[in-house]
Amino acid sequence: MAAWGERLAGVRGVLLDISGVLYDNGEGGGKVIAGSLEAVARLKRSGLKVRFCTNESQKSRKHLVGELRHLGFDISESEVTSPPPAACRILKERGLRPHLLVHDEVRSEFDEIDTSNPNCVVIADAGDNFSYQNMNKAFQVLMELENPVLMSLGMGRYYKITSGLILDIGGYTKALEYACGIQAEVVGKPSPEFFKSALREMGVEAHQAIMIGDDIVGDVGGAQRCGMRALQVRTGKFRPSDEHHPEVKADGFVDNLEEAVDLLLQHADK
């Protein structure tokens, strides 16, 4: 593999995944991943552009940012690209009225959306709301529609919380796709549209940007397909087999965000 200097040349903007990179989600607000508080602070002082690009769809942006600030991170809502606002834009543009299969906590993100007489289903990381009853309700709404639209806020397989790995939204979306014989529209990583909106908000071109995430497919593969570079951290949901993934080859692996930032501050353009 090329030297880091070559791999990181020309980087002007950094997209940071949140869960598994900054902190591990979990009871009581989660737990900071060692070194990441200072790493974010150094990155923001460096002159590189920074944006947080998350598939978090179980918490509102406000709640998420509040939790991170409480842990000590320098982050504000306006720096975060997350699926619910992107979904709301699309719903409005297309006149879609969703049935929401979401966590109670994130329902407020859809306050301005008409949810009467649904003509689509929006699925987010609903956590405990992924009951058989709620899944059936979403299934039945879709089966009643002539042209069923299922919008999925991400397609993550699983993520890490402080107590271990737990199921993310992706499997539940697959379940509805299979039962209804349809394909979901993904809003969130690895959708190219989503990465592109994060790039626009950051004001850099894809070839000048690098993604740092813990998900080999959603973060690394997705960003690379948009023309970005991408590093995987060995924290969060990282598993050793990711380094030999049959389809996705990261531009590099680092032990954690701290190491990624060390390398970036040595080698990236500033």
Place this chain on the structure above:
Amino acid sequence: MAAWGERLAGVRGVLLDISGVLYDNGEGGGKVIAGSLEAVARLKRSGLKVRFCTNESQKSRKHLVGELRHLGFDISESEVTSPPPAACRILKERGLRPHLLVHDEVRSEFDEIDTSNPNCVVIADAGDNFSYQNMNKAFQVLMELENPVLMSLGMGRYYKITSGLILDIGGYTKALEYACGIQAEVVGKPSPEFFKSALREMGVEAHQAIMIGDDIVGDVGGAQRCGMRALQVRTGKFRPSDEHHPEVKADGFVDNLEEAVDLLLQHADK
């Protein structure tokens, strides 16, 4: 399409799906599909061999047969091919100790199976037991295994109960497959092994047998892939689009089991 006489020539054995063909499952023991009580009785008097071939994995065979007998059907446990006993045979042969993601009602079918220190997961139609918590438990067991084995008792997309369509096991199996990056082994329709065991138990060859079911993929497509003929009834989960399925072409469509039996008694060998 050829005349019925040609399509049904040489049939000596009939495999009957249960839910959606004999009755619609539901609260209070379900509801007989009009004409099917007499149709089963006539078929059994006709000299054709009859076997019930179901993917029912939410109820024990004993419970299922009790329910059907209560509704007036002439049926005994020994006439039913269902996934749990087939799964138990495989588990014993391969020394597998399952974590069971099943309905409480069907747990007794696994009484003779060692479930300590699980080295595989068996998923059945768990109904309300498909909670987020139980799905996570199954996911975590699979992720801990070096060679994860997921055994799925059927792959149905949905089925009809008296109150409407509800999710079957298939979507939940797809969810675990996606989250874990694995492929399930299916025990039940449309697995060829399962159809073959029903044929063996009935004592007829595939080319002498016909399947009657309400599922275009699981019943009709599965049976045809084993060399059987298959009719779809327009009851249960049947939807008009099934008659134009892109991949599966039934050997015929009938309004219900009564019509199927009328045709069989006119045209099949006896």
